Amino acid sequence: MSDNALSDLIKIPESHKQIENSPKGAFHKPQIEHNDGKLQEITKSVCPLVEISPNGNGAEAASAEVEYIESENLDDVEDPNTSLEILIAELESKDWVVVCGALNNVRRFSLFHKELLSDMLGNVVSLVVKSLKNPRSAVCKTAVMTSADIFKAYNDRIIDSLDPLLVQLLLKSSQDKRFVCEAAEKTLIAMTTWVSPVLLLPKLQTYLKHKNPRIRAKASMCFCRSVLRLGFDGVETYGIDKLIHVAALQLSDQLPESREAARTLLLELQSVHEKSQISSAATRSENQDQNSWEKFCQSNLSPLSAQSVLRVTSVAREGLATGP
Known part of the structure; x- marks a missing residue:
């Protein structure tokens, strides 16, 4: 495919440009990676998120939707042992879609198999914190929702890993991206609901x-x-x-x-x-x-x-x- 044809494929419509300049901040800018390895931003609504993946002959559009699934609608992990073995590697992946899937699996483990995750909880929380810092809104919001399920499942067992998680949730609940902010506020409510106040108050007082x-x-x-x-x-x-x-x-x-x-x-x-x-x-x-x-x-x-x-x-x- 010629360079001109590729340029036509990724051209941003004028309507999208107008949305990007909207002061309301109701939309975020997913990124697309081209075959030259560079990132370019396009404007889409919160969901679905679209990633354009290259191949040897040019660029093909591949839709990658990230669902924000409420806890009560999450299904059990199909193969807990296999999923657990690859969980850390998936959370560390450079592919944001894989990371979102892994975060949802952390939620599933928290809901259905919390004892299986107990021994590696500290490492998992550290990677959740890393995802909270991710500039991609889909990863960030999924990490916020994951934090809420962790609080509900592990209660006071989370206290030793809480500090970096707490500061990120306070930051996210204070930012301008409304859909991330609202999710973070709900997660902070979950934290104060499921973590003992005697342990939590000294952390918050800082x-x-x-x-x-x-x-x-x-x-x-x-x-x-x-x-x-x-x-x-x-x-x-x-x-x-x-x-x-x-x-x-x-x-x-x-x-x-x-x-x-x-x-x-x-x-x-x-x-x-x-x-x-x-x-x-x-x-x-x-x-x-x-x-x-x-x-x-x-x-x-x-x-x-x-x-x-x-x-x-x-x-x-x-x-x-x-x-x-």
Whole structure:
């Protein structure tokens, strides 16, 4: 095939060029590899993804669709032992379609054969993190969905491998590609659902002071959800005095998501504090004022922070008292 004919085959239609320039970011740019080894970007919608593969006589279009399959729709692995033997090699493949297939197999193992994957979980998670960094959106989103199934299957066993995974999920949930962002947010919810808050909170606290405000916001929301899972006894054990410092700091954060998470957290801490006082009624009756929420805030926070916390919790309580 002549160079001119090949050029005609890969010419980008004007409609696609207009989509590529769209500011909404609703589309991503899959890449096609030509027989000269160079990559060129074309614009397609999220799915299907098309890869053009070369052969000795020129270029032929080969459709490679990547399905984003929900967990409940995944089938079991056909041959678990064989699939397990080649899983690492497939996750390390330079062929993005093979990597996506391998990631979906990790999901299948997590759902149907999680013990088979246990001994190599650390290596698998490292390769999932590598896929999360992949510039190709299909690989990235499939890795995000894989992370959610790993959290659900392995719970606290993931904690030793969590740090690099967590930072990537926070980054992906903060980016502009909406379909990746939404998947990452769902995965963060899965993380806070399936990993014990006592183990997760120290990991999250690191990112509450991150220089990127969007990452701080996502971390704040995760932190709040984890505290809510602690319950009354868990909050008292973890330390309500430590948690109120965290909430007060986030209350003045730049983004509204951080501030809203802080308000929710403060109301939970106020509720726990009041229940604690009721449970020790004898002591409370002797020294009621010293044990009030107001005194607690004033004794644990700076005057300015205490004032902000009390304003938020009093306004919220007044709103609950008056009703709709």
